[in-house]
Amino acid sequence: MEKQVKLMNQYVADLAVLNVKFHNLHWNVVGERFLPVHQYLEELYDMLFGTYDEVAERLKMLGAFPLASLKSYLEATAVEELDNRDYQISETYQIVQEELQKLRHLAKSIRVVADDADDFGTVAMLEDQIGEYDKQLWFIEQALK
Numbered sequence: 001m002e003k004q005v006k007l008m009n010q011y012v013a014d015l016a017v018l019n020v021k022f023h024n025l026h027w028n029v030v031g032e033r034f035l036p037v038h039q040y041l042e043e044l045y046d047m048l049f050g051t052y053d054e055v056a057e058r059l060k061m062l063g064a065f066p067l068a069s070l071k072s073y074l075e076a077t078a079v080e081e082l083d084n085r086d087y088q089i090s091e092t093y094q095i096v097q098e099e100l101q102k103l104r105h106l107a108k109s110i111r112v113v114a115d116d117a118d119d120f121g122t123v124a125m126l127e128d129q130i131g132e133y134d135k136q137l138w139f140i141e142q143a144l145k
């Protein structure tokens with residue numbers, strides 16, 4: 001359980017920092033197709049914000065404390081933040097793609113540990129989240145063609 005809690009807290013921290021990072025891209029993306037990409041990024045950070053709360057509440061159900069301060073997020077996260085500058089659309093999609101692939105990978109790792117512990121509630125939650133990452137990764141792949 002200790003390993004699972006640590007991984008889930010890293011997930012919480014990554015989701016929290018990505019909320020800021022995707023806002024950065026939402027604000028600073030530039031290019032001819034600005035508006036749909038700007039709007040898509042809002043959908044993405046809304047989705048991740050929901051996931052952030054869902055994972056934190058799952059930790060509470062498991063009797064653990066979710067990380068709950070910006071300081072602890074910066075200590076725990078693997079996400080690297082972005083400079084404040086213009087971002088071209090293809091670069092924006094590539095950054096988002098890489099981050100969603102990493103989230104998917106982390107969710108999958110936690111799923112393995114939770115499955116070993118017969119923690120079906122966490123497994124089910126993660127499987128739904130992984131399905132959502134797959135859908136978003138498909139959207140981005142199509143956009144990058």
Ligand SMILES: [Fe+2]
Pocket residue numbers: 026042
């Ligand atoms: Fe906005």
